[in-house]
Amino acid sequence: MTNTILWRSAAAAALSFGMMAGAANAAELVFWSMWNEPEPQAAALRRIMDTYTKAHPETTFKVVWNGRQNQTKLRAALQAGTQVDFADQDGDQLAGGLQKEGLGYEIGADLGDAKAALLPGVLDLYAAGGKVEQVPYIYNTVNIWYNKDMLAEVGGTVPQTLDELFTLCGKLKETSKHALVTEGNVGFYQVLFFSHLLARAKGSDAMIKAFEVKDGSGWSDPAVLEAAKSARKFWEVGCIAEDARGFQYPAGQQTIALGDTMGELVGSWLPTELTESAGADFPWGAFNFPAVAGGVGKATDIEVGLVSVMVLKASPNAKEAAGFVSYLLSEEAQKTLVADGGVGVVRDGVEWPPVLSDAYASAKNATALSGFGGGLGVSYPEFNATVLTPEFSKMFLGQSTPEDFVKVLVDKTKDYWASQQ
Amino acid sequence: MVVAFLAPALILYLGLLIFPALQAFYLSLFETSGFGDTPTWVGIGNYTRLLSDPIFWGALRNMSMIMVVGGVATFGLAFLFTMLLNSGLRGKKLFRALIFLPNIIAVVAITTFWSFVFMPRYGLLTSVLKALGLTSLASISWTAPENVFFAMMVGLVWISAGFYTILILAGADKVPTDMYEAARLEGASTFQIFRLITLPMIWDVILITLVLWSIHAIKIVEFPYAFGGPNIDQNLYTPAIYLYIMGFGQREPVYALGYSTAIGVALFFLTLVTIVLLRFVFKRERVEY
Numbered sequence: 055m056t057n058t059i060l061w062r063s064a065a066a067a068a069l070s071f072g073m074m075a076g077a078a079n080a081a082e083l084v085f086w087s088m089w090n091e092p093e094p095q096a097a098a099l100r101r102i103m104d105t106y107t108k109a110h111p112e113t114t115f116k117v118v119w120n121g122r123q124n125q126t127k128l129r130a131a132l133q134a135g136t137q138v139d140f141a142d143q144d145g146d147q148l149a150g151g152l153q154k155e156g157l158g159y160e161i162g163a164d165l166g167d168a169k170a171a172l173l174p175g176v177l178d179l180y181a182a183g184g185k186v187e188q189v190p191y192i193y194n195t196v197n198i199w200y201n202k203d204m205l206a207e208v209g210g211t212v213p214q215t216l217d218e219l220f221t222l223c224g225k226l227k228e229t230s231k232h233a234l235v236t237e238g239n240v241g242f243y244q245v246l247f248f249s250h251l252l253a254r255a256k257g258s259d260a261m262i263k264a265f266e267v268k269d270g271s272g273w274s275d276p277a278v279l280e281a282a283k284s285a286r287k288f289w290e291v292g293c294i295a296e297d298a299r300g301f302q303y304p305a306g307q308q309t310i311a312l313g314d315t316m317g318e319l320v321g322s323w324l325p326t327e328l329t330e331s332a333g334a335d336f337p338w339g340a341f342n343f344p345a346v347a348g349g350v351g352k353a354t355d356i357e358v359g360l361v362s363v364m365v366l367k368a369s370p371n372a373k374e375a376a377g378f379v380s381y382l383l384s385e386e387a388q389k390t391l392v393a394d395g396g397v398g399v400v401r402d403g404v405e406w407p408p409v410l411s412d413a414y415a416s417a418k419n420a421t422a423l424s425g426f427g428g429g430l431g432v433s434y435p436e437f438n439a440t441v442l443t444p445e446f447s448k449m450f451l452g453q454s455t456p457e458d459f460v461k462v463l464v465d466k467t468k469d470y471w472a473s474q475q
Numbered sequence: 476m477v478v479a480f481l482a483p484a485l486i487l488y489l490g491l492l493i494f495p496a497l498q499a500f501y502l503s504l505f506e507t508s509g510f511g512d513t514p515t516w517v518g519i520g521n522y523t524r525l526l527s528d529p530i531f532w533g534a535l536r537n538m539s540m541i542m543v544v545g546g547v548a549t550f551g552l553a554f555l556f557t558m559l560l561n562s563g564l565r566g567k568k569l570f571r572a573l574i575f576l577p578n579i580i581a582v583v584a585i586t587t588f589w590s591f592v593f594m595p596r597y598g599l600l601t602s603v604l605k606a607l608g609l610t611s612l613a614s615i616s617w618t619a620p621e622n623v624f625f626a627m628m629v630g631l632v633w634i635s636a637g638f639y640t641i642l643i644l645a646g647a648d649k650v651p652t653d654m655y656e657a658a659r660l661e662g663a664s665t666f667q668i669f670r671l672i673t674l675p676m677i678w679d680v681i682l683i684t685l686v687l688w689s690i691h692a693i694k695i696v697e698f699p700y701a702f703g704g705p706n707i708d709q710n711l712y713t714p715a716i717y718l719y720i721m722g723f724g725q726r727e728p729v730y731a732l733g734y735s736t737a738i739g740v741a742l743f744f745l746t747l748v749t750i751v752l753l754r755f756v757f758k759r760e761r762v763e764y
Contacts, residue, residue: 126723129509129730150728155510238619240706242726297595300616300623303706305594314596431727439720439727440530444709451620 080112081374086131086141087117088124088361095192098395102387106378113374125151132157132368139369140379145360146425148188149180150435152364158187159365164376165189168383168401175423176400179360180432190360191382192391193398193406195413196246196426197340197356199324200317201310204231205339212341214353216254216284219344223293226316232295234288235315236450237303241443242427244450246319247288249357249428250343251281258355261428265437270468273460282449282456284346289452299451311336319343321359321426322398322413340412355422357429360400434470441466496743502736509722509732521737531738534712537624537699541713542692542749545628545635549688552636557643558669561655571644574637582634586701589630593617620710627702627711634698635691639684646680647673678759685757689749693742714742 085103089096096119103115120127125143129151132138143151152158162169162185169177173193180188205212208226213219223233237243252260255277264272272278288294295315298306307324309315311332318324325338345353363382365375381387388401398406398413406414425431431438442463449459503521505514525531556574560567577585592599595616604613617626650673658668674681696715703711706726715738719725722735 123723125728132511133509147724147728151508151724151730152510154728155508155512157510237706238616239623239703239708241708242706295596297614297616299620300593300595300618302590302594302618302703305590305597309596435727435729436721436731439725439729443727444530447708448620453620 080114081371082114082116083139083371083375083378084137085115085117086124086128086138087119088122088141088143089119090121091119095391095395095397098391098393098397101394102382102390103378105386105390106381110377113378128152132366137368137370138366139371140363140365140375142191142361142363145180145188145190145362146429146432148362148364149425149432152366153180153182153187157367159367159369159372159376160185160187161189161365161376161379162186164373165380165383168380171385171402172383172400173402173417174420176360179358179423179425180362188362188364189379189383190362190400191379191388192361192395193400193417194321194323194359194361195340195356195398195416196250196319196321196358197342197413197416198234198317198319199310199322199338199340201313202337202339204313204316212339213344215344216251216346220287220291220293223288223291227292231313232298232309232315233293233317235298235301235306235309235318236294237301237306238299238451239302241447242431243318243320245427245443245446246343246357247285247450248281248446249424249430250319251284251346252278253355253357253424253428254343254346254351254353255281255349257351258422258424259429260351261424261430262433264463265430265434265467268468268471270464270466270471273463273467278463279456279460282446282459285446285450286452286456289450322410323359325409326396338409338412340410340416342416352421354416354419355424356416356420357426358417358420358423359426437466437470441470499736500740502733503740505733506731507733508730510730514733517733521734522741524734525737525741530709530712531714531717533709534714534717537711538692538695538713540624541628541631541695542689545632545692546685546688548628548632549635549639550684552632553639553643553684554669556636556640557647557673558665560640560644561647561669561673562665571641575641576637577634578638582697583701585634586630586698589626589633590618590702592630593626595619620708623703623708623710627699630702631698635688639688642684642687643677643680646677650676675759678757682754682757685753686750689753690746693746693749714738714745718742 087096087099089099100117103117107114124141125147128138128141141152148158162181165186176190176193177186179190204226205222208222208229210222210225213222219233226233249261252264256263256275260277264275264278266272289296301309304327307318307320307328308331310318311328322340325332325336328336342353342356345351363379365372365379369375383401385401385404388399388404391397391399392404392407396407398410398417402418405411427438427443430442445454445459445462448454449456502514504516504518506517506520507514560570564570595601595618598617600617601613604610616622654672654676655668658672663671694715695713696719699711699713700707700716707716712720718735718738721729721731721738724730
């Protein structure tokens with residue numbers, strides 16, 4: 055009897071110690087997200103987290119859906135000592151924010167085999183000195199998104215060169231339509247023309263290389279002026295309608311839905327943004343910005359807008375959070391993002407939604423990746439935001455000349471580097 | 476005893492206003508991203524940088540245009556409305572409500588409406604001008620870079636005029652009606668009554684509204700930002716918008732918190748100087764009635 059009581063006591067003690075040990079391993083991961091709760095991407099993430107918790111009952115999630123200003127809100131929260139384990143944001147923004155400040159957890163070793171399963175260049179894009187501190191999980195490509203029927207109506211084919219694109223513009227103009235549109239108040243959409251033209255002429259890292267010549271002479275390369283002039287030519291030959299200068303987002307892209315314009319040079323989120331007005335059966339297609347004559351850059355070099363997740367270095371649950379991030383790259387989780395979130399993803403072999411099939415091909419065949427606008431906004435955000443983008447916008451919209459634009463770049467680059475000394 | 480009674484309010488005031496303000500002054504002397512990095516002391520470096528920053532000066536120019544040109548238009552309309560509503564018009568309360576109506580609508584909704592009015596090709600204004608056969612006017616791109624600031628200002632004046640009309644009317648309603656009646660019996664016109672009776676009698680109200688307008692113009696963010704956003708171009712920058720762009724990582728990861736705070740401090744002093752100037756320039760002998 056005494057033995058039985060002893061055994062039972064021992065077993066109860068062992069059980070309670072075991073439970074305590076389990077509780078000690080249990081982690082509630084605090085996730086601050088750039089999505090708003092009603093968005094499909096948020097629903098997909100919620101489902102992925104629920105699935106993860108089912109498989110790992112010790113890990114639960116507390117999510118704060120902050121919307122696009124997530125990183126800025128996170129800054130204030132971190133200053134106030136709030137514990138956040140991981141967060142997501144556009145990769146470009148993370149690179150210039152949390153990552154630049156050294157607040158990211160080095161996650162490379164925790165990803166294991168997942169690294170090899172990703173689309174080309176994805177993990178390396180933001181890896182500084184080989185250290186992986188942010189992990190892209192949603193993939194947006196920058197292409198010319200267009201109405202396939204409108205292209206067919208003028209007997210056109212997907213242009214492979216800039217000259218072919220200008221010829222196509224002429225054909226569409228004869229039918230009182232326009233090949234392309236832009237948003238007059240979105241400088242970082244407009245600058246895509248310049249970054250692509252320069253990348254096609256000089257290679258995908260041309261913008262950063264030009265800027266990093268500290269006396270400003272990097273912009274004096276004739277290819278820069280040529281790229282600026284070619285950008286203006288889109289207006290001069292009627293590729294873009296004159297009144298597009300006044301289109302305020304989303305007025306420009308609406309002209310595609312209305313059938314007045316064939317397409318827009320923009321990210322692969324365009325079909326999603328136009329679903330309501332264009333309809334689910336809109337004949338979307340996408341092609342890469344074409345090659346320029348004599349250029350060393352390939353048409354398969356693409357600009358991307360990746361959404362990344364970052365585990366914070368200060369997190370007490372960094373290992374557990376890294377485990378979840380690793381799962382986020384799994385085939386199962388990535389398929390959920392595609393199915394529930396309607397987005398492109400980073401894992402090779404996971405097909406994107408049908409409307410994004412051209413973008414998937416573009417990502418799969420990419421020979422080089424750079425951030426939005428040639429990646430200058432990642433490495434030198436302030437110069438990009440206060441000089442390059444607004445000055446290009448002025449030139450692109452006809453308020454200054456390509457020569458003025460180049461001169462400003464030369465002068466301001468020189469000033470920038472002088473102020474850094 | 477007095478200290479004990481004052482303490483709660485004083486603590487709140489010092490803790491929530493004075494201390495953060497002083498901290499902001501201090502922060503403006505550093506270069507920092509605000510991500511917990513160690514701030515670098517730059518002294519008045521942020522302020523000297525402001526002086527040579529063309530974007531800041533451009534934003535100041537826009538702010539001044541809003542204050543002066545927008546102010547003249549807003550107060551011109553407000554005076555006109557006051558004059559008309561005080562001229563013995565029937566249905567004064569209804570018209571007063573209608574004039575104030577835009578102020579009860581969210582700014583984002585108002586700016587969306589005005590963006591639609593000025594939209595090229597499909598916008599309301601373009602359609603009306605086309606219908607009237609004014610094709611050359613209809614072809615103007617009202618929101619193109621060279622016009623967008625003034626397009627924004629039209630909407631801003633429209634929404635502001637109602638608000639300031641109500642304030643001025645509240646003052647005008649206090650003027651004894653027998654003065655108006657006497658003036659009318661003497662054959663004074665509506666404009667003469669407004670200029671020679673209403674305006675002098677409510678001068679202190681006018682001064683307050685001018686101060687309010689100036690403060691509003693100096694710190695304005697929401698209307699131009701919502702009108703030209705979410706990716707606002709520099710033609711619509713005001714200093715307060717520039718502060719936001721530089722300090723809060725709007726689209727690009729720009730986190731120059733020290734510099735951004737220096738803009739805020741500069742705006743604080745600008746507000747003080749403007750108020751003192753206004754009070755000095757518009758100082759009049761008080762009219763008793």
